[in-house]
Amino acid sequence: MPELPEVETVCRGLRGFLPQQTLAWVTVRRRDLRVPIPLDFEQRLLGRTVLRVERRAKYILWYLDSDDVVLVHLGMSGRLFGYRHGDPKRPQAAAKHDHVWLRTDDDTLICFCDPRRFGLFTVCHSSQLASHPLLKDLGIEPLSPELQPQYLRDHLATRRVPVKVALLNQAVVVGIGNIYASEILHRARTSPERSASELTTAQLKALCQAIPAILRQAIEAGGSTLRDYVQADGELGSFQNLFAVYDREGQDCQRRGCPGTITRIVQAARATYFCPRCQH
DNA sequence: CGTACACCCTGGCCGC
């Protein structure tokens, strides 16, 4: 479900609820997520104040006043909601897949719901963050100045996979998932089937422009809502209305003047959409 | 080291 734009949107939403709030109640309804919720989780969060909320790759980080950091990953189907005191939409009881419920001392309710349980909700000490197994091999942030043609050239030189598959590799550039990989390659007029190691200089440059351009545009739209993703305040994302290729098999290419038709192929067991006419 | 593939889990949709 959530790629960088969705995670960033959820993060921004949480910043309206959490910072400077103290966690007054923590309920874990099931611990067996992709990474089991540690047994001391509740004790480490209770009574702590959230100083700030940050994003790294597709992870949401809550920095606590105890020097612990809460790590949340939404996996494919995870959602994080905040409800203020008196919010009419605020649930009375946990729903089937609500795994974690938290209340702050101003009576805001934070619900973590994840039907498929590919997500995770855990805590680690800030001194261990950089070396944490989940974070230590992550590549550069796609919205940072580190994203340069030379960086991509260096890191893709030995990759014999198609460029679409390489874009999904979080050890190179983080945050790009299956939807935005297709959208980025269309914007960069690059075929998803091209070998990552054989991209031209022009294509590397085009990717370095398309990656942040697509992701920023998607963040601005509040992410994409396909089936179940919603923002932390319950609002829907709208970038799905701006898809140029994703889930548009058989439809006309959106590029001005391009007479092509969007094609669906499968790469690394995942759907890829592109226009064979204008992507080379 | 890099790559391919199975697998984790639930739910929605489609065709029969």
Place this chain on the structure above:
DNA sequence: TGCGGCCAGGGTGTAC
């Protein structure tokens, strides 16, 4: 209406 098969925005462990 029911059921099997397939699909889904992510990531890991294993074998080669």
